Amino acid sequence: MAGMLLIISGPSGAGKTTIARRIEQAFDDASFSVSVTTRPKTPKDRDGVDYRFVSEDEFQRMIDAGDLLEWAQVFDHRYGTPRGPVEQALRDGRIMILEIDVRGARIVKQKVPDAFGVFILPPSRDALLQRLRDRKREDEEIIQRRFREAQREIADAQEGGVYDVFIVNDDLEKAVTLTQAVVEAERRRRLR
Numbered sequence: 001m002a003g004m005l006l007i008i009s010g011p012s013g014a015g016k017t018t019i020a021r022r023i024e025q026a027f028d029d030a031s032f033s034v035s036v037t038t039r040p041k042t043p044k045d046r047d048g049v050d051y052r053f054v055s056e057d058e059f060q061r062m063i064d065a066g067d068l069l070e071w072a073q074v075f076d077h078r079y080g081t082p083r084g085p086v087e088q089a090l091r092d093g094r095i096m097i098l099e100i101d102v103r104g105a106r107i108v109k110q111k112v113p114d115a116f117g118v119f120i121l122p123p124s125r126d127a128l129l130q131r132l133r134d135r136k137r138e139d140e141e142i143i144q145r146r147f148r149e150a151q152r153e154i155a156d157a158q159e160g161g162v163y164d165v166f167i168v169n170d171d172l173e174k175a176v177t178l179t180q181a182v183v184e185a186e187r188r189r190r191l192r
């Protein structure tokens, strides 16, 4: 099978994590890239599964050692993609899913030009704001900040050069089915 680096991005609250995990389950040979981050662990996070939580020093050590394929500062913390597992997956012809932000995606596209980019869009601005509120993870000031960030990220993504498809998540099952179909089609195209 043809290896494939699959980038999935989208503003927080657009449902990209759920979609990325469903794609991981849908393909036998897909794995989810576990990012390293300096952000504090929340009760919902599974260490080593959702993220690997590291100190600022450890993060810097990984940058200096060249262990990260890309990294970015998102909100107040740093997030990065460990290089080793990505390279191994591509050598093995597997799918590696990177759920990363737009700036990180731009760097990955420069390094791995045939990475395939999917951007998940919320159905509307109002729906995005509502979803950020429904997560009940943050207070209103932070929600507003994430909302402004989300709008900036959508505008950046639409500038072009990184994402091959934009998928509107107004119905989760439809968005998953569509993303899966697009990935399957791209994989078949690469095998020809």
Ligand code: 5GP
Residues within 6 Å of the ligand: 009, 010, 011, 012, 035, 036, 039, 070, 071, 072, 074, 079, 080, 081, 099, 100, 101, 103, 104, 105
């Ligand atoms: P959260 O803290 O809500 O889990 O993630 C915040 C943002 O960081 C999301 O947009 C997510 O896609 C992004 N992110 C997570 N891991 C990485 C990474 O390894 N690299 C980059 N560039 N962004 C990441």
